[in-house]
Amino acid sequence: MLKSVIWASMLDYPGKVCTTLFFDGCNFGCEYCQNKDIKKAQAIDFEKEIFPKLLERKPFISHIILSGGECTIDGQFQKILDTLYQNGFHVGLHTNGYETEILEKNKDKISYIGMDIKNDLENYDEITQRNIKIENIKNSIDFIIQNIPEYEFRTTVYPKYVDTENCVKIAKYLGEHYAKKYVIQQYKRVEGIAVIPFSEEKMNEILKQCNQYVKTESRGWKM
Ligand code: SF4
Numbered sequence: 001m002l003k004s005v006i007w008a009s010m011l012d013y014p015g016k017v018c019t020t021l022f023f024d025g026c027n028f029g030c031e032y033c034q035n036k037d038i039k040k041a042q043a044i045d046f047e048k049e050i051f052p053k054l055l056e057r058k059p060f061i062s063h064i065i066l067s068g069g070e071c072t073i074d075g076q077f078q079k080i081l082d083t084l085y086q087n088g089f090h091v092g093l094h095t096n097g098y099e100t101e102i103l104e105k106n107k108d109k110i111s112y113i114g115m116d117i118k119n120d121l122e123n124y125d126e127i128t129q130r131n132i133k134i135e136n137i138k139n140s141i142d143f144i145i146q147n148i149p150e151y152e153f154r155t156t157v158y159p160k161y162v163d164t165e166n167c168v169k170i171a172k173y174l175g176e177h178y179a180k181k182y183v184i185q186q187y188k189r190v191e192g193i194a195v196i197p198f199s200e201e202k203m204n205e206i207l208k209q210c211n212q213y214v215k216t217e218s219r220g221w222k223m
């Protein structure tokens with residue numbers, strides 16, 4: 001369900017001011033998930049509460065991000081995406097990339113994708129707490145590189161499962177597949193979880209190593 005909105009965000013669509021819509025469901029079970037609070041929120045009616053305002057603001061904000069949770073598995077996803085596209089908005093997604101077919105089917109309607117790569121491709125099950133069909137992740141990576149005008153792949157460096165070696169494996173994989181951009185994000189502490197983020201020094205070292213294989217940027221810590 002659609003549960004939350006940020007009307008003007010500078011952070012979610014690279015280089016653009018956008019409106020970001022958050023859906024509450026997800027097909028993964030990451031323990032560091034920041035979106036647990038979204039589930040508790042009241043559902044929002046897109047047609048009555050959101051769309052009229054988006055149209056009013058369109059002269060100023062024409063970029064929309066569908067985020068989550070995992071937006072692609074939501075029952076309203078297709079209808080909302082179609083409505084936005086038909087009304088001339090530029091639509092981007094934040095996704096875990098597991099629903100490759102949904103991405104493929106909507107290729108012409110999506111102008112940006114930020115895809116989370118949770119861990120290297122041999123170590124996806126533990127961090128997501130799911131039995132992952134890794135082909136879906138590989139196929140989505142290839143699909144995005146070949147079809148989506150603007151994209152980024154990003155990994156949250158959650159020290160319990162993700163260390164230098166894992167990020168370097170991801171960077172190598174992306175480099176071998178000619179990806180343009182990889183981002184490593186600092187894990188932000190979540191209430192009730194004792195895992196401590198890596199130091200800035202360690203994050204800088206990971207960044208340096210990843211940059212040997214693919215253009216890698218940092219997010220969430222000071223360089
Ligand atoms: S994929 Fe994202 S939304 Fe889903 S459980 Fe993991 S962190 Fe949360």
